[in-house]
Amino acid sequence: MIQEVEEGDFSVKTVIKGNNEIAYITKSFNDMIGNISKLIAGVKSSIQNISRSIESLRKMAKDLEKNAFN
Secondary structure, X not given: OHHHHHXXXXXXXXXXXXXXXXXXXXXHHHHXXXXXXXXXHHHHHHHHXXXXXXXXXXXXXXXXXXXXXX
C-alpha cells in the first residue's frame, strides 16, 4: 500500500484496526493521504484556471494588435 502511494496513487486507504498507537498512526497516514489528494486536486484546478486566463489574454492581445494596425 505504501508503494502505491509512492507511485502516485492517493486513493488508497489503510484499514484501521484496534485503538492503539499503530491505529493512530494508520489514521494519521490516511488523513495525510487525503490531504495530499485534495492539495493535488487544488493545484490541478489552479493550473486549469491559469491556462484559461492565459488563453483569454492571448486572444485579447491579438484583438488589440489587430485593432491597433487598422
